[in-house]
């Protein structure tokens with residue numbers, strides 16, 4: 001028996017179900033249930049929430065979320081080998097855990113969840129950034145979720161919270177900081193996982209803002225930021241040439257020097273630039 005519930009310790013679960021970690025699925029498992037409960041608590045009070053978990057694996061974080069009182073957990077896991085272990089957790093928490101064996105990039109979780117919703121995951125490295133960008137870029141805001149509590153490689157976590165002028169500052173920082181409040185809550189060394197990854201990890205908590213920090217059309221902002229950082233060494237007047245033939249005028253009108261580089265420009269100025277471009281397009 002383990003500390004947080006009456007289920008067997010995770011090492012025993014992995015041995016019983018022969019869950020040797022697969023690198024191709026980004027499998028680095030957390031085996032310390034006190035740690036997974038602590039990560040679950042970083043998501044705040046879960047008792048009124050449905051929680052979406054991506055990649056439960058043998059279920060360490062899943063058990064943390066349930067033990068911390070999540071109203072319901074929907075766990076989407078690609079690896080069919082994990083299904084029997086997850087079924088044992090579902091049996092121990094009747095009506096509170098639903099498991100889908102599928103690819104999180106293809107399953108629509110909204111068919112199975114009731115709001116309010118929080119998302120928590122120790123994300124598979126190969127799909128983590130793609131999922132985060134999807135959660136941050138719906139056409140309308142607020143999104144279907146209230147907060148994200150996500151484990152990433154530390155380098156990705158630093159890109160999410162980065163400030164202008166820093167090396168890590170780029171599209172991910174701008175997308176995250178435009179519509180959420182992101183904070184690094186906890187850092188974990190490789191030894192916290194089995195097998196240990198080559199890099200350090202960190203948990204980032206992102207709370208959805210009721211409205212974006214500054215007004216801008218999401219499509220335009222995304223296009224401008226992507227173009228600006230695709231050629232981050234270039235001056236903005238050339239990096240953004242493809243966005244508008246009058247880009248120099250728009251930059252000046254937005255208070256940005258055309259000779260500046262993307263990494264020197266803050267979120268507010270990028271939003272002003274997106275609005276200036278849209279205003280010029282309106283007939």
Ligand code: SAM
Pocket residue numbers: 025026027028029030031054055056057058059060061062076077078079102103104105121122123124125127
């Ligand atoms: N949550 C577990 C933990 O903390 O120990 C496992 C985390 S492990 C880093 C990532 C998990 O995501 C693995 O169980 C892996 O099989 C699963 N996974 C990988 N790609 C996936 C995908 N596209 N959709 C759903 N699950 C995926």
